Amino acid sequence: MPAASIALVSSGRSSFVEADALILAREYEVRRLEWSGRDTYRALREVVRASDLVFCWFAGDHAAVAGFVARRHRRPVVLVAGGADVAAQHDIGYGAMAGSWKSRISTRLSIRLADLVLPFSEFSASEILRVRKPRRMEVLYLGVDVNRFAPLGAKEDLAVTAGAITESNLRRKGHATFVEASRKVPGIRFVLAGAVDRSMETDLRSSPPPNLELPGYLSDDELLALYRRAKVYVQASAHEGFGLAVAEAMACGCVPVVTRRGSLPEVVGDTGVYVEYGDADSTAEGIRIALSHPADGARARERVVQRFPIGRRADRLLRLVSDLLAGGR
Known part of the structure; x- marks a missing residue:
């Protein structure tokens, strides 16, 4: 049949x-x-x-x-x-x-x-x-494919967020807050990965903080490699229906730094650091706390393995x- x-x-x-x-x-x-x-x-x-x-x-x-x-x-x-x-x-x-x-x-x-x-x-x-x-x-x-999204190699003092860089996402995904937070933690590398909308490229690349990298669009394999290197993944969003990127980063052993908006508390539970939406000072402090507790990345991965395979x-x-x-x- x-x-x-x-x-x-x-x-x-x-x-x-x-x-x-x-x-x-x-x-x-x-x-x-x-x-x-x-x-x-x-x-x-x-x-x-x-x-x-x-x-x-x-x-x-x-x-x-x-x-x-x-x-x-x-x-x-x-x-x-x-x-x-x-x-x-x-x-x-x-x-x-x-x-x-x-x-x-x-x-x-x-x-x-x-x-x-x-x-x-x-x-x-x-x-x-x-x-x-x-x-x-x-x-x-x-x-999440937890066999593919898994830790590999040494972690670095690196804070990452990912998503298309558009005018809308500056607020919805908290990209603007992430950029401002990078100015407040100058000794740490920040990476904002994602295709940059042409209308914003000049503004974003004209005067970025020296510790902020804007690599543009990354392939799935390049993004996976970035998650594996980073100690911290930041999702400073105003709204998330699930938050697949943060779950994939958690599976790679990143400590999540997130707002309490949308579904993010469901995904992260007690394995991450919570910050105020739109508050660069709160986000910067959350990143500092997460970097000081890298072992929490293992708990974050275990949550994804148990709840979201x-x-x-x-x-x-x-x-x-x-x-x-x-x-x-």
């Missing part, structure tokens, strides 16, 4: 979307559809009609349209949500629910049309419930999809 097929619908590719695609491909034929607007509708319709289940990553136009087509053809729908798609961070203008009426409607429709919604943290589940109560919802944490997400995801395909809506 041929394997059932799954339509995996997203508005782009990212590491977590690719991870789920690989998991689903273990037992099913996966048909990919990357939504790019109305021009993609016909292809989406054909992919959904030819599949046994629709799996959408993030709420939005693509998930709402896929949900309508799936309803018409009686296909069950799984929606993974919990990031910008359901956020309403008005103080920094972040999230679909802080955006236009069109984005708010798309998010609500995506949730309403899904048979199963999978938030990737308890925090993201709470944000979904503020938008609309799903028919069925189960928290399923993102997963990719194998746990894979097993549960495949079981949930199997139940839906068997008619257990």
Whole structure:
């Protein structure tokens, strides 16, 4: 008997979307559809009609349209949500629910049309419930490949953060705070890794502190090597639906320095140092404390190994999809 097929619908590719695609491909034929607007509708319709289940990553136009087509053809729908798609961070203008009426409607429709919604943290589940109560919802944490993301070699007095360097992320990811904190701890190397938006490149590179490095975009292997060298990983965010980068860095033995915003306390627990959002002095002090307790990196890794291994997400995801395909809506 041929394997059932799954339509995996997203508005782009990212590491977590690719991870789920690989998991689903273990037992099913996966048909990919990357939504790019109305021009993609016909292809989406054909992919959904030819599949046994629709799996959408993030709420939005693509998930709402896929949900309508799936309803018409009686296909069950799984929606993974919990990031910008359901956020309403008005103080920094972040999230679909802080955006236009069109984005708010798309998010609500995506949730309403899904048979199963999978938030990737308890925090993201709470944000979904503020938008609309799903028919069925189960928290399923993102997963880390703890065999790949593992310590290797000696650690350095190095504080790292990563993420695309855009005007939005200066506030949302706390990049501006990280840069200011580097001025307050001049004896320590700081690395802000990520592709730099062209509109910001001149400002960022014109007068950086001498201890701050801006290497630009790093490949997955280069980022892994950086995590392995660093003693500290900083996530000074205003909002995180999960915080995969900090979890991967923790798995490499970094001591996390984070805010109490979003899902970060769920991920970090008692293994890191907490700082105030937007406060460079607090962040600098948190980095000093973390550097003085490098052994806490082992506890941080153990938390990820125990709570967020990719194998746990894979097993549960495949079981949930199997139940839906068997008619257990």
